[in-house]
Amino acid sequence: MCFTPSAGQIMGMPVKRAAKRRWTKEAFYSARDGAPPGERWELVDGDVLVTPAPHWMHQRMVARLYELLAPYARNESFGEAFLSPVDVPLEPGLVTQPDVLVVPNGELRTRSDFIRHLVLAVEVLSPSSAGYDRVKKRPAYQRNRVSEYWIVDEQSRTIE
Secondary structure, X not given: OOEOOXXXXXXXXXXXXXXXXXXXXXXXXXXXXOOOOOOEEEEEOOEEEEEOOXXXXXXXXXXXXXXXXXXXXXXXXXXXXXXXXXOEEEEOOEEEOOOEEEEEOXXXXXXXXXXXXXXXXXXXXXXXXXXXXXXHHHHHHHHOOOOEEEEEEOOOOEEO
């Protein structure tokens, strides 16, 4: 199930609504920081996507991908892999949390650094987020020159 302030229903499920507006990064962080634990918040082109904690099958797939990608990125010396939740503010009005991400070497040097570049962003599809992953996030990652964006569909056993 997906809660998004800009849509009335997703997959036939009722969703939380807020007045149609373009969210600022400040308003996004304020609302997200006051939200119930377990919700995942993302800001894409001024729209907010709020999803509940993922199903264990989703998390199993995420963990398996991470187990493969982390040592590969490290051994090939091109970056460091992380698991969500971690904010990726690539541009104003865009704060994503890919399920698995690879940050290029040298991107994170101090505790105060933000992730501003990605080598890879991976989203494992959930019924509630498939539209956002394919339609909203893909162009956002392309705009920000993310080298690879994978959409993993466990049901069809495909990676786009």
